[in-house]
Amino acid sequence: MKYISLLGATGSIGQQTADVVRAHPDQFKIVALSAGKNIELVRTYIQEFEPKLVSVQTKEDYHVLKSEFFSKKDIEFMYGDEGLTAVAVYDQATILVNAVIGSVGLYPTLQAIKAKKDIAIANKETLVTAGHLVINEAKKAGVRLLPVDSEHSAIFQALQGEKEKNIERLVITASGGSFRDRTREELKGVTVEEALNHPNWSMGAKITVDSASMMNKGLEVIEAHWLFDLPYDKIDVLLHKESIIHSMVEFHDSSVIAQLGTPDMRVPIQYALTYPDRLPLVGRKRLNLADAGILHFSDMDFTRYPCLQFAYKAGKMGGTMTTVLNAANEAAVAAFLSGKVSFLEIETLIEKALNQHSVITLPDLETIQEVDLMTRQYIESLVKDR
Numbered sequence: 001m002k003y004i005s006l007l008g009a010t011g012s013i014g015q016q017t018a019d020v021v022r023a024h025p026d027q028f029k030i031v032a033l034s035a036g037k038n039i040e041l042v043r044t045y046i047q048e049f050e051p052k053l054v055s056v057q058t059k060e061d062y063h064v065l066k067s068e069f070f071s072k073k074d075i076e077f078m079y080g081d082e083g084l085t086a087v088a089v090y091d092q093a094t095i096l097v098n099a100v101i102g103s104v105g106l107y108p109t110l111q112a113i114k115a116k117k118d119i120a121i122a123n124k125e126t127l128v129t130a131g132h133l134v135i136n137e138a139k140k141a142g143v144r145l146l147p148v149d150s151e152h153s154a155i156f157q158a159l160q161g162e163k164e165k166n167i168e169r170l171v172i173t174a175s176g177g178s179f180r181d182r183t184r185e186e187l188k189g190v191t192v193e194e195a196l197n198h199p200n201w202s203m204g205a206k207i208t209v210d211s212a213s214m215m216n217k218g219l220e221v222i223e224a225h226w227l228f229d230l231p232y233d234k235i236d237v238l239l240h241k242e243s244i245i246h247s248m249v250e251f252h253d254s255s256v257i258a259q260l261g262t263p264d265m266r267v268p269i270q271y272a273l274t275y276p277d278r279l280p281l282v283g284r285k286r287l288n289l290a291d292a293g294i295l296h297f298s299d300m301d302f303t304r305y306p307c308l309q310f311a312y313k314a315g316k317m318g319g320t321m322t323t324v325l326n327a328a329n330e331a332a333v334a335a336f337l338s339g340k341v342s343f344l345e346i347e348t349l350i351e352k353a354l355n356q357h358s359v360i361t362l363p364d365l366e367t368i369q370e371v372d373l374m375t376r377q378y379i380e381s382l383v384k385d386r
Ligand SMILES: NC(=O)C1=CN([C@@H]2O[C@H](COP(=O)(O)OP(=O)(O)OC[C@H]3O[C@@H](n4cnc5c(N)ncnc54)[C@H](OP(=O)(O)O)[C@@H]3O)[C@@H](O)[C@H]2O)C=CC1
Pocket: 007, 008, 009, 010, 011, 012, 013, 014, 034, 035, 036, 037, 038, 039, 056, 057, 084, 099, 100, 101, 102, 104, 122, 123, 124, 125, 148, 149, 150, 201, 202, 203, 204, 205, 206, 207, 265
């Protein structure tokens, strides 16, 4: 039995993790969970999974739940950053699934590592903002970081039994996102609703906008750099609009190993939870390549997708540059989602934030948190009064 603490339980990955647990009740149990503001779903989870620790974002929701479930004396309720960290390090959990969105996941991740928890990591922003801290701490503590992001799970699976020295390059596939059939000219005036219409995956709002701007692939390149310890010139991106090949590894002898599957995040979530074993896929659609028909591939167009250029550049510069990239992107996407800026302004804002920053090498946690906050404030100052 694996005892799971789940950060971001009410989100897209969180809900699909709950599905995996439902499919294998003899294998998995959720003992602690955190949510943001969706307390309606938290109520359902409490009845269904009977977790021992529940954390929500606000003090108000904490009081609501505490009084509603006052008869359940064996459930502890918490809130805010403290609650998030308490869930991450919960002592009865054997593995943490980190499915929270954004760099708010960094501190709980570092604490979970210190508490010697293996981590199934979906929360890519944590690796982008402070990959060196997370990887170094995980190595020191001897804990495993198991990728959940579909591309990184694919690479991880392709690398099983292989030697790192034989890797020629990683090829991360990209669907192209909601606007892949539009020119840059046609991106002027696109709506939030259109941006949220991903062709292949049903995901949370922020990552869906990232897919449309190609920043998702930029974050994934940086995530791959840290997870697989490879330089940026060995990490390529290939457009593949069907999202059937989730990514590939090319070896020195020219062999390429790819992982394929229908676009369903339950597969990488479950693999991260069962690694190095596998479990049957209960009630899932299997891949039928004859039905899939022709698969398409094309080179990445960096002029069409400047966010990917920004990510490679920031990644190569290293230090706090990726913290700025991530924080500026989080703030700019939030501004787009709330209707304050246009889709194309996301890129402009990120570029401005990168240009005004003087990189700090090997930043510690405090520096990263400071740069993250200052970058958000900088973007907010650019979009205020809109
Ligand atoms: N969705 C997907 O298919 C994939 C996602 N990922 C990555 O996984 C992570 C999660 O993505 P996704 O599930 O789509 O995101 P969602 O937006 O769907 O879910 C985010 C979760 O985090 C919670 N949350 C948000 N802000 C806070 C906060 N300040 N404090 C506490 N909890 C908070 C939300 O709570 P609530 O809803 O209750 O407010 C929700 O549970 C991201 O890093 C994403 O890049 C990677 C690959 C695929």
